[in-house]
Amino acid sequence: VEDVLNTKTAPFDIRFPSTNQTKHCYTRYIEYHKCRKERGPDAPECDKYARYYRSLCPSEWIERWNEQREMGVFPGPY
Amino acid sequence: MTNNSCLDRRHPYHLVDPSPWPITLSFASVPTTVGGVLAFHSIRAGGLLLGSGLGMLLYTLFLWWRDVIRESTYAGLHSACVHQGHRYGFLMFIASEVMFFIAFFWAFFHSALGPAVESGAIWPPHGLMVPDPWGIPFLNTLILLGSGASVTWAHHALFAGSEKAAVNALAVTIWLALLFVLLQAMEYRDAPFTMSDGIYGSTFFVATGFHGVHVIIGTIFLICCAIRHYLGHFTPTHHFGFEAAAWYWHFVDVVWLFLFVSIYWWGGH
Numbered sequence: 124v125e126d127v128l129n130t131k132t133a134p135f136d137i138r139f140p141s142t143n144q145t146k147h148c149y150t151r152y153i154e155y156h157k158c159r160k161e162r163g164p165d166a167p168e169c170d171k172y173a174r175y176y177r178s179l180c181p182s183e184w185i186e187r188w189n190e191q192r193e194m195g196v197f198p199g200p201y
Numbered sequence: 202m203t204n205n206s207c208l209d210r211r212h213p214y215h216l217v218d219p220s221p222w223p224i225t226l227s228f229a230s231v232p233t234t235v236g237g238v239l240a241f242h243s244i245r246a247g248g249l250l251l252g253s254g255l256g257m258l259l260y261t262l263f264l265w266w267r268d269v270i271r272e273s274t275y276a277g278l279h280s281a282c283v284h285q286g287h288r289y290g291f292l293m294f295i296a297s298e299v300m301f302f303i304a305f306f307w308a309f310f311h312s313a314l315g316p317a318v319e320s321g322a323i324w325p326p327h328g329l330m331v332p333d334p335w336g337i338p339f340l341n342t343l344i345l346l347g348s349g350a351s352v353t354w355a356h357h358a359l360f361a362g363s364e365k366a367a368v369n370a371l372a373v374t375i376w377l378a379l380l381f382v383l384l385q386a387m388e389y390r391d392a393p394f395t396m397s398d399g400i401y402g403s404t405f406f407v408a409t410g411f412h413g414v415h416v417i418i419g420t421i422f423l424i425c426c427a428i429r430h431y432l433g434h435f436t437p438t439h440h441f442g443f444e445a446a447a448w449y450w451h452f453v454d455v456v457w458l459f460l461f462v463s464i465y466w467w468g469g470h
Contacts, residue, residue, distance in 0.1 A: 149318045198321030198328075 133175040148180035149199075152188065156201040213282035215272070222265040229257035266425075270442075274434045284441055291445045295452050298415070302456050305411060306463065309404040313468050317400070324468060326401050330393040334465040337388050341381050342461050345454045348377035352423070352447045362437045364430070371427040374450070378420040385413055408464060412456050419453045422446040 139147035155172035162168060177185070191197040210216075236250025273279040279287070313324045320326045332338060355370030396406040426446045429435065435443055 145318055146322070149322055153322075198319070198323075198326065200321065200323055200327070 132178045144179060148176060148184070151176040151179060152185070153199055153201055160201050213280040214286075215278045215280070215283045217272070220265070220268065222261055222268070225261045226258065226265070229254055229261050233258055270429070270434065274429075279439075279441070284439065287441050288444070291448065295448060298452065302408075302411070302459075305404070305408045306459065309408055309464060309468070312400045312404055320399060324401075325470065326399055329398065329401055331401070331469045332388065332392070332465060334461065334469050337384055338461055338465045341384055342457065344377050344381045344384070345457050348374045348381070349451055349454045351377065352450050356443065356447055359430075359435055359440055359443060360437050367430055367435075368427065371423065371430065375420065375423050375427060378416065378423060378450075382413070382416060382420065385409070385416075405464060408460060412453070412460055415453050415456070419446070419450045422449055 133147070133151065136147055138150070151172055155169055155176055158166065158169035158172055188197060188199075231254070232250045233254030236247050236252070236254050239247025240251050241247070316322050316324045316326070325331045351370050351373040355367050355374060358364075358367035358370055394402050394405075396402045396410075423446050426435075426443045429442060434440075
């Protein structure tokens with residue numbers, strides 16, 4: 124019951140005010156990897172970005188981007 | 202007794218005699234466009250059709266403008282009123298060309314200001330070796346600015362009746378123009394990316410490519426002016442062909458400035 128009562132999603136981000144949240148999902152994914160790169164892979168501060176992008180992004184996108192990372196062809200930064 | 206001279210008309214306009222060149226131009230446009238499309242799809246006949254169409258097009262334009270020179274310089278039919286009409290008309294043509302380039306700048310900014318997530322939401326896209334704006338592109342900027350100055354020098358020489366200076370200034374302008382074309386051709390040949398390399402390649406080569414075509418057209422126009430000036434067609438007060446070429450050349454220069462700032466400088470690393 125407590126888990127159900129504590130469910131949250133990513134907070135409203137003023138940078139992405141419109142209905143289309145594609146850029147929001149993508150930006151949080153990038154921010155997570157930027158945080159990992161700058162603070163190390165085990166930094167706890169990065170978890171919140173991880174939760175945000177996993178909430179916002181379709182799982183197919185996350186899988187595709189992670190596969191691109193593994194193959195070294197991810198087109199974005201970090 | 203009345204003469205049958207066409208100058209008995211009581212108006213200052215030039216009603217041109219019937220001419221076959223407009224319809225010849227339309228007919229020449231058919232193999233040009235059809236051949237062009239076939240060539241884009243790598244069909245062998247396309248190249249031949251495009252080449253012959255372009256040849257017909259260029260020959261028709263030569264004949265048409267030759268007739269305009271006959272009517273104006275030799276027959277004196279371009280009154281002050283006709284001259285004014287040509288000035289307005291050519292300015293409107295340049296305005297239409299500005300709109301043409303605005304389309305390609307719009308396309309560039311659409312893709313570069315909000316880059317697609319699929320290509321990483323960054324500009325320029327990752328992995329592209331974009332040209333260093335402060336290399337050849339900056340040199341090209343200086344070349345075009347210099348040629349704008351020399352064409353203005355030529356114009357002032359024409360006003361002053363200094364025919365030799367006008368020839369020299371036009372020669373400087375044409376040499377600078379040819380240098381620009383050569384340098385840009387070398388950049389194209391040595392570019393590490395092509396038009397097929399994603400949205401960057403498309404926007405880069407379409408915008409700079411159409412600009413290059415306009416530079417070549419402007420250079421040919423300036424060469425024709427140099428030949429006509431050498432033949433004595435221009436007077437200090439009436440030299441619209443030269444003015445049109447100079448306006449066109451300044452337009453080409455301004456488009457390059459926008460290209461340099463937007464695509465090469467802002468759109469680069």
